[in-house]
Amino acid sequence: MNTNFIKKFLYGDYGEIKAGGPSSAKKTEWPLWEIFIRSKQGLDHKHVGSLHAADAQMAIENARDVYTRRMEGVSIWVVESKNIHASNPDEAEALYDPANDKVYRHPTFYDLPDELKHM
Amino acid sequence: MHVHDLETTFQDKIDNEIRIEPKDWMPEKYRQTLIRQISQHAHSEIVGMLPEGNWISRAPSLRRKAILLAKVQDEAGHGLYLYSAAETLGISREEMYDQLHTGKAKYSSIFNYPTLTWADVGAIGWLVDGAAIMNQVPLCRTSYGPYARAMVRVCKEESFHQRQGFEALLHLSRGTEDQKKMCQDAIDRWWWPSVMMFGPSDDESPNTALSMKWRIKRFTNDELRQKFVDVCAEQVKILGMTLPDPDLKWNEEKGHYDFGKINWEEFWNVVSGNGPCNKQRLDTRKKAWENGAWVREAATAHAEKRKAKEAVQAA
Ligand SMILES: [Fe+2]
Ligand SMILES: [Fe+2]
Numbered sequence: 403m404n405t406n407f408i409k410k411f412l413y414g415d416y417g418e419i420k421a422g423g424p425s426s427a428k429k430t431e432w433p434l435w436e437i438f439i440r441s442k443q444g445l446d447h448k449h450v451g452s453l454h455a456a457d458a459q460m461a462i463e464n465a466r467d468v469y470t471r472r473m474e475g476v477s478i479w480v481v482e483s484k485n486i487h488a489s490n491p492d493e494a495e496a497l498y499d500p501a502n503d504k505v506y507r508h509p510t511f512y513d514l515p516d517e518l519k520h521m
Numbered sequence: 522m523h524v525h526d527l528e529t530t531f532q533d534k535i536d537n538e539i540r541i542e543p544k545d546w547m548p549e550k551y552r553q554t555l556i557r558q559i560s561q562h563a564h565s566e567i568v569g570m571l572p573e574g575n576w577i578s579r580a581p582s583l584r585r586k587a588i589l590l591a592k593v594q595d596e597a598g599h600g601l602y603l604y605s606a607a608e609t610l611g612i613s614r615e616e617m618y619d620q621l622h623t624g625k626a627k628y629s630s631i632f633n634y635p636t637l638t639w640a641d642v643g644a645i646g647w648l649v650d651g652a653a654i655m656n657q658v659p660l661c662r663t664s665y666g667p668y669a670r671a672m673v674r675v676c677k678e679e680s681f682h683q684r685q686g687f688e689a690l691l692h693l694s695r696g697t698e699d700q701k702k703m704c705q706d707a708i709d710r711w712w713w714p715s716v717m718m719f720g721p722s723d724d725e726s727p728n729t730a731l732s733m734k735w736r737i738k739r740f741t742n743d744e745l746r747q748k749f750v751d752v753c754a755e756q757v758k759i760l761g762m763t764l765p766d767p768d769l770k771w772n773e774e775k776g777h778y779d780f781g782k783i784n785w786e787e788f789w790n791v792v793s794g795n796g797p798c799n800k801q802r803l804d805t806r807k808k809a810w811e812n813g814a815w816v817r818e819a820a821t822a823h824a825e826k827r828k829a830k831e832a833v834q835a836a
Pocket of ligand 1: 566595596599675679
């Protein structure tokens with residue numbers, strides 16, 4: 403398999419900047435941060451986007467201004483993008499396929515009489 | 522796998538409405554087209570703050586000032602969502618700024634027109650944000666994931682922009698004779714540039730076919746423009762004003778409004794830098810970027826210092 407022409411640009415969304423494509427970013431550019439927001443107590447933090455900031459404190463403050471102007475959140479997580487490691491979409495098949503043939507993991511696999519209640 | 526297979530797989534995904542994500546294989550031209558479109562879009566949001574920002578300090582009431590401030594702040598946010606989306610394609614933020622500041626990248630020509638009176642703020646909200654919404658709503662389903670997600674966020678915020686503009690015009694249209702005149706004058710000046718916002722007509726935009734095939738775009742420029750004209754021709758009646766087009770007429774057969782010829786010469790003139798405010802807008806952006814340099818440097822220095830201190834404490 404010739405993968406030479408598969409260019410990868412691992413910026414933004416899924417981090418790993420250092421492993422990424424051509425970067426013309428000068429040293430002066432603030433690092434990139436991925437922003438996760440909990441919209442309501444009881445819910446998970448969800449990825450909402452990214453932004454640049456000099457440090458974590460500033461990333462949180464900017465995230466408040468950029469992503470929660472309409473009360474979209476009650477809690478913010480920031481993670482520097484380069485610290486996020488992602489699975490490779492080219493390996494998706496091998497990675498997720500084994501789950502396909504294990505239908506017995508689903509409750510609908512089991513054939514039980516209709517009289518059986520509360521199960 | 523050969524390039525040919527990769528392209529087939531890619532197009533299959535597109536045809537099946539499966540979004541393309543940053544790490545997926547994509548044709549180089551797709552990536553380039555997106556970078557150009559998304560960054561141009563981001564630049565437009567950022568430069569778009571300038572004409573309206575002009576009126577923040579002179580808004581006629583505290584209510585209007587608060588609304589305008591919130592709207593302009595939203596536009597800054599839109600620029601940031603879009604820059605981030607473009608960055609996932611492998612271009613850096615500084616590179617994009619550089620392209621804007623050197624005039625290599627374009628932004629929407631509409632922002633090269635001046636805002637002469639308060640009524641212009643209303644006309645921009647109604648017409649310019651209105652045209653933007655027409656364009657942006659289908660982009661919420663565009664094939665590139667990060668772009669589509671950014672647009673969902675943008676669209677949620679846009680609707681208040683248009684409504685506040687229409688409301689401001691509505692107040693003027695029910696005001697004194699002078700206010701009515703101001704309202705009509707602003708509509709007269711902003712109408713045609715807004716109609717041009719949809720870009721060159723379909724037979725003049727050679728990239729449309731590919732963009733449609735890749736589902737970056739879902740409607741052609743002319744389709745969106747027609748939709749916009751149809752909607753505005755009705756809305757203007759509520760204002761008791763008119764649109765400056767003697768050829769604007771309902772066409773029963775087509776079920777659409779006919780409208781007059783667009784002055785494409787003016788359009789290309791403004792695109793190529795000869796609009797009334799091109800130089801002023803770009804100069805303002807550049808100055809803001811240069812004047813902010815010391816802040817960026819200071820923040821970096823502060824962050825480094827703090828990191829060093831934490832390292833010492835941890836040791
Ligand atoms: Fe916007
Ligand atoms: Fe807007």
